[in-house]
Amino acid sequence: MEKLSKAARAGAIVKVLIDSPNRMFTLSELAELLGAAKSSLSEDLSIIRATFEKLDLGKLETLAGVSGGVRFVPMRSQQYLVNLVRDLCSRLADPSRKVGNGYLFLNDVLNDPQLLFKLAEAIAGRFVLANVDAVVTVETKGIPLALSVARHLSSQLVIARREIIFSEDGVPMPVTRQESTVAEGAVLSVAFESGSHRGVQSMSLPRRSLPQGARVLIVDDFLRAGGTLRGLGDLLAEFSSTVVGTVVLVESQKPSIKLIDDYLSVIKLGEADGKIYVLPGNII
Amino acid sequence: MEKLSKAARAGAIVKVLIDSPNRMFTLSELAELLGAAKSSLSEDLSIIRATFEKLDLGKLETLAGVSGGVRFVPMRSQQYLVNLVRDLCSRLADPSRKVGNGYLFLNDVLNDPQLLFKLAEAIAGRFVLANVDAVVTVETKGIPLALSVARHLSSQLVIARREIIFSEDGVPMPVTRQESTVAEGAVLSVAFESGSHRGVQSMSLPRRSLPQGARVLIVDDFLRAGGTLRGLGDLLAEFSSTVVGTVVLVESQKPSIKLIDDYLSVIKLGEADGKIYVLPGNII
Incomplete structure (x- = not known):
C-alpha cells in the first residue's frame, strides 16, 4: 500500500x-x-x-x-448534554404536539436516530467507567434509546418482554405468545404490580439473554409511577445482576412519589392548569 | 482558538x-x-x-x-458485506444455538449493537441514493436493525404496532391497548392474514408518524411466509408511501413461495434431515 x-x-x-x-x-x-x-x-x-x-x-x-x-x-462535557436537553425541551414545547387529554406526541423524538445518537453518546459518557455488560430495556418504546446507548458502551442490548394481560375490565388474562418466542428457550418471568394501571402485569427475559451476575444499565422511555422499572429490577435480581444505573428519557412529574429511586431523567413533563409543560430532567 | x-x-x-x-x-x-x-x-x-x-x-x-x-x-464495498455475512453465518452455525424443535437462538445477534451497526452501514449503502425518508419496521425484534439502518440513512424510524389478537384456540380477541398509545393520536390499522399462523392479525401506525407520500425502506428481522410484510405494505399504501426496498435479516427457506417479492435477505435458514443450516441470503 x-x-x-x-x-x-x-x-x-x-x-x-x-x-x-x-x-x-x-x-x-x-x-x-x-x-x-x-x-x-x-x-x-x-x-x-x-x-x-x-x-x-x-x-x-x-x-x-x-x-x-x-x-x-464517548465522553462529552456536561455542557454538551445541557445544550442537547435544552434543545429537546424547546422542540417538545411546540403546542401542536398536544394529543387528546394531557398527552404529548413523542414518537418522532423517540424514533429520531440522530437525536438518539447524540443523547445516547452523552448518556453513555456517564456510565463508561462502570463496565456495563448489558443495557436492559422493556419493549417497545425504550428500545431505540437503549440500543443507541448500548452501542456507545459496546454492551449487549437486552429486551425484556412485557405480557399484556389486561382485559377490557381490568381482569388479567392469558395471551398466546408469538411463535417467534419459541426460539428463545427457557424464560424467566416476574409478575409485578403496575403503579399507574390497575392490577398485575408480567415481564420476562429468556435465560440465555443475560449471563448471571452481569453489570447492567437500565434505559427506558417513560417513568410514571415506576412499577414497570421496579418489576424489571426484580427480574434482574433473578439473574443476580448489578444495576449500575437507571436512565429514562421522560419522567412524568406525577405521581411525585416513585417506586424506584436513583434514576436519571432527560426531561420532565408536568401539568398545571390543563397545560403540559416540559422541563429538563435531573440528568443536567 | x-x-x-x-x-x-x-x-x-x-x-x-x-x-x-x-x-x-x-x-x-x-x-x-x-x-x-x-x-x-x-x-x-x-x-x-x-x-x-x-x-x-x-x-x-x-x-x-x-x-x-x-x-x-456510508457506502462500503460489496466485499465488505460479503465478509460480514459470512462471519455471521459461521457465528450462527454454532450447534449450541439450537433451541427446542427446529429453532435457532438469535436474540444475541439481533441485539448486538456492534454487529448491527456494521450490517446496517452496509445495507444503508444500497439505498443511500434512493432518498429514503423513513425506515419502517414492525415491532419488536426488527427495531434494533431498523434503527441502525435509519441512522446511517439519516431517516426517521417508524414502528408499526402489531396487535396480538389470538386466544389459545386461535380465535381473535380484543386486547386493551397500553395507556401510552393514547399519546399517539389518530391511528390507521389494517387487518391481514398471517401466512404462518392461522387467522387474522392487525397492524397499526399513528397518522402522525409518517407523512403522506414518503419514500420508505422496510427493514424487519424475520421473513417466513411474508404475511406480516404484505400487511405492512397494505398499511403503507394507506399513507401513499413509495416502498423503495425490503430487507430482512433472516429468511426462512420454507415456505418457498413468499407473499412478497423483491426483498433482500442477509441470511437464509433451511432445514434438512432435522438439522438447521445457515446460508448467506440473496443480499450478497
Whole structure:
C-alpha cells in the first residue's frame, strides 16, 4: 500500500476507532490496517487525543509503548448534554404536539436516530467507567434509546418482554405468545404490580439473554409511577445482576412519589392548569 | 482558538461528519467549528476522500467552491458485506444455538449493537441514493436493525404496532391497548392474514408518524411466509408511501413461495434431515 500522509492516517484512524467505541485496538492492528509504522501512529494518536479534548468530541484512551493500544471513549462535557436537553425541551414545547387529554406526541423524538445518537453518546459518557455488560430495556418504546446507548458502551442490548394481560375490565388474562418466542428457550418471568394501571402485569427475559451476575444499565422511555422499572429490577435480581444505573428519557412529574429511586431523567413533563409543560430532567 | 494542524483538522472533520451521516455540512460551518480557513478545509477533504476510498471506509461527497459543502455517505464495498455475512453465518452455525424443535437462538445477534451497526452501514449503502425518508419496521425484534439502518440513512424510524389478537384456540380477541398509545393520536390499522399462523392479525401506525407520500425502506428481522410484510405494505399504501426496498435479516427457506417479492435477505435458514443450516441470503 502506498504510504498515507499524516492527515490521511488521522482521518482513517478516527473512522476506525469511532466505528467501534470502547474497543481497544492494539498499535499493531492499526499499523497493519493503515500500512503505517507504530511510531508514526503514536504521534497521530497524540494529535487526535488533544484535538478531541479541545473540541469536546470525546476521549482517546491510549496505552503507551510498542505493545500499546488505543480506544475511543464517548465522553462529552456536561455542557454538551445541557445544550442537547435544552434543545429537546424547546422542540417538545411546540403546542401542536398536544394529543387528546394531557398527552404529548413523542414518537418522532423517540424514533429520531440522530437525536438518539447524540443523547445516547452523552448518556453513555456517564456510565463508561462502570463496565456495563448489558443495557436492559422493556419493549417497545425504550428500545431505540437503549440500543443507541448500548452501542456507545459496546454492551449487549437486552429486551425484556412485557405480557399484556389486561382485559377490557381490568381482569388479567392469558395471551398466546408469538411463535417467534419459541426460539428463545427457557424464560424467566416476574409478575409485578403496575403503579399507574390497575392490577398485575408480567415481564420476562429468556435465560440465555443475560449471563448471571452481569453489570447492567437500565434505559427506558417513560417513568410514571415506576412499577414497570421496579418489576424489571426484580427480574434482574433473578439473574443476580448489578444495576449500575437507571436512565429514562421522560419522567412524568406525577405521581411525585416513585417506586424506584436513583434514576436519571432527560426531561420532565408536568401539568398545571390543563397545560403540559416540559422541563429538563435531573440528568443536567 | 489556536490553529489546528492538518492532521488535527482531518481527525476532527471525520468525527463531525461521521456523527451525522448523510448530512451536508457547508464549508463555512466546518470552518467555524474548527477555526480554519475554507481553502485548508478543501485540501483536507480531498485527502480524507481519497483515503476513505482507498481503505473502503465510505464515501465523502463534496460540493466544490467557496459555497461548497461535504457529507459522509456510508457506502462500503460489496466485499465488505460479503465478509460480514459470512462471519455471521459461521457465528450462527454454532450447534449450541439450537433451541427446542427446529429453532435457532438469535436474540444475541439481533441485539448486538456492534454487529448491527456494521450490517446496517452496509445495507444503508444500497439505498443511500434512493432518498429514503423513513425506515419502517414492525415491532419488536426488527427495531434494533431498523434503527441502525435509519441512522446511517439519516431517516426517521417508524414502528408499526402489531396487535396480538389470538386466544389459545386461535380465535381473535380484543386486547386493551397500553395507556401510552393514547399519546399517539389518530391511528390507521389494517387487518391481514398471517401466512404462518392461522387467522387474522392487525397492524397499526399513528397518522402522525409518517407523512403522506414518503419514500420508505422496510427493514424487519424475520421473513417466513411474508404475511406480516404484505400487511405492512397494505398499511403503507394507506399513507401513499413509495416502498423503495425490503430487507430482512433472516429468511426462512420454507415456505418457498413468499407473499412478497423483491426483498433482500442477509441470511437464509433451511432445514434438512432435522438439522438447521445457515446460508448467506440473496443480499450478497
